[in-house]
Amino acid sequence: MTIGVLALQGDFDAHRKRLEELGAEVVLVRKPEQLEAIDGLVIPGGESSTILKLLGEEGFEKLKEFVRAKPTFGTCAGAILLANEVENPKQVGLGVLDVRIRRNAYGRQLESSIREGKLNSAPIEMVFIRAPKFERIGPGVEVIATEGKDPVAVRQGRVMAATFHPELSTDTRVHQAFLDLVSATF
Numbered sequence: 627m628t629i630g631v632l633a634l635q636g637d638f639d640a641h642r643k644r645l646e647e648l649g650a651e652v653v654l655v656r657k658p659e660q661l662e663a664i665d666g667l668v669i670p671g672g673e674s675s676t677i678l679k680l681l682g683e684e685g686f687e688k689l690k691e692f693v694r695a696k697p698t699f700g701t702c703a704g705a706i707l708l709a710n711e712v713e714n715p716k717q718v719g720l721g722v723l724d725v726r727i728r729r730n731a732y733g734r735q736l737e738s739s740i741r742e743g744k745l746n747s748a749p750i751e752m753v754f755i756r757a758p759k760f761e762r763i764g765p766g767v768e769v770i771a772t773e774g775k776d777p778v779a780v781r782q783g784r785v786m787a788a789t790f791h792p793e794l795s796t797d798t799r800v801h802q803a804f805l806d807l808v809s810a811t812f
């Protein structure tokens with residue numbers, strides 16, 4: 627089982643470390659053709675508009691095909707890229723997760739913070755950095771983590787997304803959940 631981490635911009639190396647700690651074989655994906663050799667993909671946090679630019683047209687189209695066929699996990703900017711609808715400002719997405727997501731939704735006071743949330747009702751540390759918020763969750767989307775009343779991680783079929791950064795905490799449960807998803811569809 628080989629997991630790709632999209633490595634155009636953002637904190638891809640932290641994802642690589644977490645996944646390797648869990649025994650996964652990881653490749654950093656920089657070229658569209660590398661998508662053909664992986665069983666699952668992580669799209670890291672960073673700046674979603676920059677990642678879009680760096681993908682270019684060909685990269686975007688190849689990625690669109692990939693996320694429809696194989697398990698993908700997006701964190702923060704990655705979650706924004708997976709969404710059907712993006713606000714603040716509007717932005718195109720891969721359209722594979724039936725949610726409306728609002729970029730930079732916590733305002734300046736809470737630009738970044740570490741809070742405790744719940745993953746499948748168990749407490750877990752969550753690192754938020756200029757985080758987006760899910761504003762609408764489609765009927766086919768399951769909420770797997772919450773912070774206060776907010777849904778902060780979701781799953782729809784083979785697609786998982788989190789508005790926080792599990793790769794920046796030492797806890798590996800969220801990455802393990804993604805690897806379980808990849809194994810189940812392997």
Ligand code: GLN
Nearest residue numbers: 671672673674702703756
């Ligand atoms: N604010 C970023 C965006 O809108 C996301 C921040 C992050 O990935 N930590 O793309």
